[in-house]
Amino acid sequence: MGRLFAIEIIYRGIFQKTMAGRLSRAIVLAAHHEGKVGISFGRYGDSPERNGIPAKGFAIVATDEQTLQEGMAKYEPKEVDVTICVDDTLCKGVESWAWYGLQPVNRLLKPGGTLIVTSREGPEAIIAMAHRKDTPYQLSILKGTVSFSGLWVYKDDHTDVRILGAVAKILPELFSLKSVQRAIVDEWHDELKATSAAKAYDRTTSITVTPDQGNPEVPYKFDLPKWHEMGEGIAIPSIPAGHKMDDPKSHAEGGFQPDRNPTFLKFSTRTMRPVVNFDTCIKCTLCWLQCPDSCFDVTPEGLYDANMKACCGCGVCEAVCPVKECVTMVNETEFKGNDSQWEDWRKDKDGYKVWLEEKIKHPPERSHGFRYRGQYEEQIPEMLEIAQEK
Amino acid sequence: MAVATVIEEQKDKLDKTALITGSEAIAVACQLADVDVITAYPIRPYDTVMQYVCKLVANGEMDCEYIVAEGEHSQFEIVKHASACGARVFCGSSGVGWMYAMEALTVTPALRIPMIAMVGNRALDDPGAFGVEHNDALAVRDLGWQLVWVDNAQEALDTALIAYRVAEDRRIFLPLAISCDGAFLTHSQALVKIPSQEKVNEFLPQYNRGDLLLHPDNPITVAPQGNEDWVMEIRRQNYAAMERSPGVIREAYADFERIFGRSYGNPFFEEYMTDDADIVLMGMGTLSISVKVAIREMRKQGKRVGFVRMRWFRPFAAEELSKSLQRFAAVGVIDRDYSFGSPYAGGVLAGEVRHALYPGPGKKPPVVGFICGLGGREVTVPDVQKMAEAVYNAADGKKQPLTQWIGLRE
Structure with missing residues (x-):
């Protein structure tokens, strides 16, 4: 048996599916320049054609065909040498459409394997988001603005080739910088991309994350029923309509909270979340009406509280809100928990105001979408500055 | 009977003998079973059934929703949904009409819909031909449909009643197609004993969809998307239902003999x-x-x-x-x-x-x-x-x- 390499790419549906495909493909091609064989694939059960839904791609490489078969005789690898996470907010966990429950971002890493994350954040923020792991692993942050594009367009900001350069540094047995540069030029006919790979190679460093570091929470999970325990006729109980809400301060009941799917929580679908200023809300109902996921709970006093179990982070609420900075989308990396903002506000209005202003004081970074022509060009200087950080 | 020509009153005044075709016998069974929703779309030789049923409805002898769909696909989809809502249903087709409904035919067993269909067996195109071949009904043989072939009008009527009894049994809830050879059975009249409504009522209980009833008082979602974590278990449930079918068929034939006084011996062959x-x-x-x-x-x-x-x-x-x-x-x-x-x-x-x-x-x-x-x-x-x-x-x-x-x- 020869040597088997498995690389996992965790990405967001639509926004990053082209990048994930390019990465796994280039990994196999680069390894092939060194006489290795490999297969590049996306996990079929995921829904990579859904905005923001966490999904996975894999590159399996081996020193010979038989060893490759050993690696492919599984639906997906049970352990990987490197996990590439191309959106740092996915470090909070991965819940795709392929399974139920939340999977830690570092779940498949072999002991001593490396998690590569593209992020503007430092290691403390990444480690705080990722769940704890029994064995130590390496963390390598590729400094950069997280690269999001769309179904029809690709944001050619060199994130892909920079990651490939980092992989050459982290796993030199898989392929050398020279091989990956050759694959990059063969594939995309651009010497500048090969230069970007080399720069990332030079800058790549990693730190060890120990079992006592990280988010101590046990990720939520669901047990699948046996065939005779399931209802027949592909019929499932409907989710009940909902119920009144309880005011945590006055204990007055009122408003309306829709009941929600107990087995599919949307925490990891989101890259941004709305922050609501309840003091300036005029109760116009627009956010509540327009939210495509019915994520707003109606509070007893008629305010609208975005429930994090249901929010996908699409930003429609912010777009339709007529009041300045009453609903503001803020990057998901800025938050730890998923608690109700309205409850926090009811408990301590002054404290909430301080918290809210802190969250929205800087122009909030958008994970996806452009609001006007030329916005990308405006972003480039800042993106370059971040990418050159050590 | 307005449709059937009644030529003889039996000793039991409620039973009758009529000279009717195999298709008409199926229509009479639908009347006796008090079917709630029937969909129709014409194609030979099945269309004889829909013509007889619509005469019964037009003459005020049968009370049902009679819906003429715009094609076989809709025809089978409509009764599928009606059955999910608790209606006893009937429909049917022939040859390429049956094949045109194929998508609806595949989802019906998976959703455990006890639809009764009559297949007037007809050669598949091309060439366009009206005559009998069995490939139409056989196309669904692996999908969870129960399939039965009859060879005379009396058996057509009796089997249609047995079909409702078997398919609507809570242990089964699988669709059932009765195959009648085109022309030889669908278009030739024979003397058929028509049982009394009282006997049929004794034999055939009401359709009770139970916990699977699609109704506002029983809020359920039917047919959500399922990934590889679910499909195999769902298939295994249908496998179990089909495994139970022979036992339920035997029970139904035994009860049929007890109530109607006619025996088919071994139900299966x-x-x-x-x-x-x-x-x-x-x-x-x-x-x-x-x-x-x-x-x-x-x-x-x-x-x-x-x-x-x-x-x-x-x-x-x-x-x-x-x-x-x-x-x-x-x-x-x-x-x-x-x-x-x-x-x-x-x-x-x-x-x-x-x-x-x-x-x-x-x-x-x-x-x-x-x-x-x-x-x-x-x-x-x-x-x-x-x-x-x-x-x-x-x-x-x-x-x-x-x-x-x-x-x-x-």
Whole structure:
């Protein structure tokens, strides 16, 4: 048996599916320049054609065909040498459409394997988001603005080739910088991309994350029923309509909270979340009406509280809100928990105001979408500055 | 009966005898079963049923929602949904019409819908042809449909009542198609005993969808998307329902005999002159008539030939059949269908019979397959005699093709 390499790419549906495909493909091609064989694939059960839904791609490489078969005789690898996470907010966990429950971002890493994350954040923020792991692993942050594009367009900001350069540094047995540069030029006919790979190679460093570091929470999970325990006729109980809400301060009941799917929580679908200023809300109902996921709970006093179990982070609420900075989308990396903002506000209005202003004081970074022509060009200087950080 | 010509009142004043076609017999069964929703779209020979039903409705003799759809796909989808909402339903089609409904036909068993359909068996296009072949109904044989073939109008009526009883049993909840040979059964009138409403009511309980009822008072979601974590378990549930079907069929036939005083013996297949038979022929549907006549003639010449007519094709009574067939020196299977490229190039039934015999205990008689009567071609008495000769050859161990085309110009 020869040597088997498995690389996992965790990405967001639509926004990053082209990048994930390019990465796994280039990994196999680069390894092939060194006489290795490999297969590049996306996990079929995921829904990579859904905005923001966490999904996975894999590159399996081996020193010979038989060893490759050993690696492919599984639906997906049970352990990987490197996990590439191309959106740092996915470090909070991965819940795709392929399974139920939340999977830690570092779940498949072999002991001593490396998690590569593209992020503007430092290691403390990444480690705080990722769940704890029994064995130590390496963390390598590729400094950069997280690269999001769309179904029809690709944001050619060199994130892909920079990651490939980092992989050459982290796993030199898989392929050398020279091989990956050759694959990059063969594939995309651009010497500048090969230069970007080399720069990332030079800058790549990693730190060890120990079992006592990280988010101590046990990720939520669901047990699948046996065939005779399931209802027949592909019929499932409907989710009940909902119920009144309880005011945590006055204990007055009122408003309306829709009941929600107990087995599919949307925490990891989101890259941004709305922050609501309840003091300036005029109760116009627009956010509540327009939210495509019915994520707003109606509070007893008629305010609208975005429930994090249901929010996908699409930003429609912010777009339709007529009041300045009453609903503001803020990057998901800025938050730890998923608690109700309205409850926090009811408990301590002054404290909430301080918290809210802190969250929205800087122009909030958008994970996806452009609001006007030329916005990308405006972003480039800042993106370059971040990418050159050590 | 306005549609049927009543010619005789029985001793039991509530039972009647009428001269009606096989299609009309099915329509009368729908009336007796008090079907709630019927959908229609014309295609020969099934359209005779929809015409008889709409006459019953128009004459005020039957109360149901009668919906003419814009095509077979919608026709089967409408009753599927109505059944999910608790309605007793009926529909049907023929040939390519049945095939046009294929998507609806595939989802119906998965959703555990006890839809009753009549297939007026018809050759699939091309060429456009009206005559009988069994490939239309057989196209759903692997999907969870229960399939039964009848060979006369009385059996059509009785089997339709039994069909509702079996399909709507909570242990089953699977759709059921009654196959009636085009022309020979759908378009010829025969004397049929029509049971009283009281007896039918005793035999056939109300359809109770129970916990699967799609109704605002029972909020459920039907047919959500399921990934690889779910599909296998869902298929296993249908497998279990089909496994329970033979037992429920036996119960229904036993109750039918008790209430109506008519017996079909073994529900799954009819045996004709098999007690002392050396060899047997097998087949489904109306070809039974010329086979039986030919057997009586051959017996005059001392040839002890018997006949096994399969009624239920799904579920297939494999163990019982293989046990029965061991008694004979050879078996000839007449297929009014084709399965191009199948093992030994045989028809569908021949393949199933060989399959049934293979794991069975004891002797495995040789099986010869015959492709015969395609596109509505007559299966003649000389054809049957020719087939019996081939089966005798097989019994004698003579070398010959395992599949033979009979009644072909060559």
